[in-house]
Amino acid sequence: MTASPAPELTNRDHLECFALYALLQGVPFYSAVALTMKLINGSEFIGEPFGAANFIAMASTLHALATPWLGPKFPRFFRHCFEPLFADPVLSFSEKVTRWLAQPDTSLKLLSNLLLLSALAVGVAGMQ
Numbered sequence: 001m002t003a004s005p006a007p008e009l010t011n012r013d014h015l016e017c018f019a020l021y022a023l024l025q026g027v028p029f030y031s032a033v034a035l036t037m038k039l040i041n042g043s044e045f046i047g048e049p050f051g052a053a054n055f056i057a058m059a060s061t062l063h064a065l066a067t068p069w070l071g072p073k074f075p076r077f078f079r080h081c082f083e084p085l086f087a088d089p090v091l092s093f094s095e096k097v098t099r100w101l102a103q104p105d106t107s108l109k110l111l112s113n114l115l116l117l118s119a120l121a122v123g124v125a126g127m128q
Contacts, residue, residue: 013089018064020086020096025067026060028113033059035120039127 034052037043045051063081071082085091085099100106 010089013087016093016096017068017087020083020093020100021067022060022064024097024100025081025083026063027056028117030056030059030063032113032116032120035117035124039120039123 034046034055037046038052041047046055067078067081068087071078072084075082083100085096088096091099
C-alpha cells in the first residue's frame, strides 16, 4: 500500500499558520517579556512611546516565521512551541483553534500565561 503525500500548504494556510503562531503563542510570551523588561528597567526602548508594542510585534512576527520552519527540523528543541496542528491544510481556521484548545496541556499553558501576565502587570502598575 502506498502512502498518499501530505497536501501542500496554500497561501491561505501559510497565513493562518502565521496568525495562529503569532497571536496564540508569540503575543502572550513577548508581552510577558516586555513587562519584565519594564519592571526591571532592563531596556531603554520599552520606555519610549510604542516601544513595547514595537518589540512585541517584531518578536511575535519573528516567532511566527521561525517556529513553523524550525520546529520540524529540531523537534526536541521546539517541543513546547511547535504545533503541527496549525499547519494542517485539511482543517479550517476555527477547527485548528478548537482542536488546539481541546488538547490537555493547552489549558495549563493559557492559565500560566494569564497568571504570569497578571503578576507582571501588578508589578509594573505598582512602579508608577
